[in-house]
Amino acid sequence: MSNSPATKPDYGVDAPAVMRNFFLIGGACLLLAIFSPHILHLGPVDLNARSFYWPAGFLIAEGFLFLLYVKVGKFRHRDFMLSLHPWRGDEQVLDVGCGRGLLLAGAAKRISALSGTGHATGIDVWSNIDMGGNSSAATQHNLDLEDISRYCTLLSQPAQTMSFPDATFDVVLSNLCIHNIYDQPTRRQALQQIVRVLKPGGIALLSDYKLTGEYASELANAGLIVEKKRGSLITTFPPLTVVMARKPM
Template sequence: MKRGKYGLDAPVVVIGYISGGILFSILGIILYSKESWMINLGIIFLIIGLYMTYGSKIGKYKMRKKIIQKLSIKGNEIALDVGCGRGLMLNGVASKLNSGKAYGIDIWNANDQSGNNYDAVMQNAKIEGTESKIKVINSDMRKMPFQDGYFDIIVSSLAIHNLKNNDERKKALLEIARVAKKGCKLAILDLAHIKYYEGILSSQGFEIEHIDKFQIQIFPPVKVLYAEKR
């Protein structure tokens, strides 16, 4: 399977770390006798920036493969990617479908991912050969345009934490619970608030099967929550 082009996650942050790393390193070298701490700080910033770049270019593909394997997709499911971005998880799930269909929703914020838009999703679908298996909709995750109990599989990657507070995250999680049918398999990858997600989902009839903690393929390290609606 060919890999699409899924951009740089949190591009402003990555550029900030790398630029800061270069700047502090140069200043530290120039002022070495008095400001050697700048070299150390510059190296730390560079390591973080490069680590984040690795996560965007390599690590998240490894996470996609791992999550899809754990979902044990049969091929006839109706799937949803909540906050699909440029389509990494959407196209990964769709690649395992034959008679099924994968839907992606997003409002595409460029601060979350470079080159983040609908056209990028469809271009990546073309590269990965999933165009006929997906449908992409401009929609807020807090108010989804789907009927109750519609999906067999729901995934979300690095999306829900972007909502501004737990009240807004709760709205998204309640929508996920609403559109999930009984037996729906759920996987949420995120870098924060997983414990909060667990509580909300448990109250909505999901059985939390497992939480993969401290997944270092992406920086900051992420967690993945796996659940099934009973």
């Protein structure tokens, strides 16, 4: 096998252990349903082994939906999110939890295709649990391959303690990041940082599969005008909701 760097951008597998477990546990249920004796005696309980076809089908289907998101859906969802802002090309953009650069690269391509005076900054803590092969170097390699490095900066910093001055960004993006902050006070801190670094008139587009109600109320309480948008239910798995919040002038 070659160790040479990839020649095509690779935006990675989100939560790789989750996808692996869908296939592994689903596969184990399938084997049990096919090959074990019809009735399984578990202590005093008798189980019909064929009933394992149900969890097997469910888990393997979820694995394939996850794979569909990784291969196709995330690019569609990225385009859907970016279509919620009318791009000019001069925006200062922040991608919170940029991972391998999916949204960052999308925003930078829009900037480069227009006036080209804007800039996209990605911050991350490079967790390999949340994103396979996650590192600043891997993301930089993607930006180089996309030929947009001059429009981008990568920084290692957590969402909850951003170093940027107040009112730095016109657009703040984030996909599948904030739920990875497990305690609510720290999540609130991250959302407050997003509000702080957003310019008056700027827009935040925060996408996630859960906790979006919490994000929406935190942003509304901070005085932003908030709407929720739904991406495709088929190609985003789990289904993603975008919280779109504008900071008043």
